[in-house]
Amino acid sequence: MPSFDIVSKVDMQEVDNAVNQTVKEIAQRYDFKGSKCEVTQEKESIKVLADDDFRLKSIIDILQSKFIKRGISVKALQYGKAESASGGMVRQVITIQQGISKEKGKELNAVIKETKLKVQSQIQDDQVRVTGKNIDDLQEVIRILKGKDLGIEMQFINFRS
Structure with a gap:
C-alpha cells in the first residue's frame, strides 16, 4: 500500500x-x-x-x-x-524545532481528513505517516499540505508505492 x-x-x-x-x-x-x-x-x-x-x-x-x-x-x-x-x-x-509535536500532528490529521480523500494518517512519535490505495490521492495530500501554513516546516519523505 x-x-x-x-x-x-x-x-x-x-x-x-x-x-x-x-x-x-x-x-x-x-x-x-x-x-x-x-x-x-x-x-x-x-x-x-x-x-x-x-x-x-x-x-x-x-x-x-x-x-x-x-x-x-x-x-x-x-x-x-x-x-x-x-x-x-x-x-x-x-x-x-525538531520533529512534529502531538498537537501539530493532530492538526495535520484534521487537515488531511478535511480533504475527503481516501487516505489514512497516523501519528508516529515525531512524524505523521499517510497511507492510501491511490498514489494520486497521496500526491494531492502533499499538494494541499504545501499550500497550507501550519506554522511548521514540513518535509515529505519515504514515498513508497
Missing part, C-alpha cells in the same frame, strides 16, 4: 554554519563596534545576548537572513521572550 511520511527536521550542521556566519558579520559591522553582543548555539537552541532591544532585533534579522541563505526555514525557529540580563543587557533564547 503506498505511503509517505511527514517530518520536520532541521540540518544542525547548517544551523551551526548560519550561527558562525552571524557571529562573523556582527564582529565586522560598524554599528556593532564596541558592543558586547553574543550569539551562542547549544544543542537545540540559540542564545542571543545584546546591549539593547534594537541590537537584539538587528542580530535576529542577521540570523534569519543567514538561515534563509543556507536553506533553513525560519518556521523552525521558536522565539522565547526577550528578558533582561545582568549589566543592562537583553537576552533571548531561540529554540530550534
